Amino acid sequence: MIERLLPAEVSCAATRAESVPDGILFPEEEALIAQSVAKRRNDFTTARACARRAMAGLGLPPVAVLHGHRGRPLWPEGIVGSLTHCNGYRAAALARATDVLSLGIDAEPHAPLPVDLRELITLPAERERIGPPAPEGAGEIHWDRVLFSAKESVFKTWYPVTGRELDFLEADLTFDRASGPDRAGGVDGPQVRIPAEGGFTARLLLTDPALPTTLHGRWRVEDGIIATAASVRSGWRENGES
Structure with a gap:
């Protein structure tokens, strides 16, 4: 996956x-x-x-x-x-x-985050975008857990280059709509069929000249697992990334 x-x-x-x-x-x-x-x-x-x-x-x-x-x-x-x-x-x-x-990269079980952890790792704007927690067993994507996993992938991308810690609240994530053959909506659309996948964008609130200020990645939910990944290509400056 x-x-x-x-x-x-x-x-x-x-x-x-x-x-x-x-x-x-x-x-x-x-x-x-x-x-x-x-x-x-x-x-x-x-x-x-x-x-x-x-x-x-x-x-x-x-x-x-x-x-x-x-x-x-x-x-x-x-x-x-x-x-x-x-x-x-x-x-x-x-x-x-x-x-x-x-x-x-990061993998997590596809299940809701504990309420206290949800509050600790999300910005108010992110909570507004992903909406309320989905009931377990309802067949919906648990966006709070996808968000947690995506932030883990972003932090794993950040730290080896900068040598600096990045807090959960120092990256603001936005998800794309589900894409590809499994498309059936997105973070703001109902009835997202699983498996589903899409992209995400992380706007870094703590910046470092070694990396662009925005990182990109992808997510997928399949067979009870969330997988996320972020990456930055070598020569990102020459490619005009920021």
């Missing part, structure tokens, strides 16, 4: 399995989770198996994926990428830095 949301230059790999046959860790990776509970180990291991499949898609040999501040994956020189995992979905996306400056 994640591969639908990123440029062709990005190599993606994903699994819905809790564990995979090629989920073998390098010793230095094993050391990072030696004391972790089973779920953490499964998430960590399957995400790294996806990362090595994505490396192979770029013609790279498999290497250990360690992590830096706040768990940010550390990639080989000249490679940018992102990992995500939630119950029922793990994925990796990698690209050469000559093609993509930065990218971020």
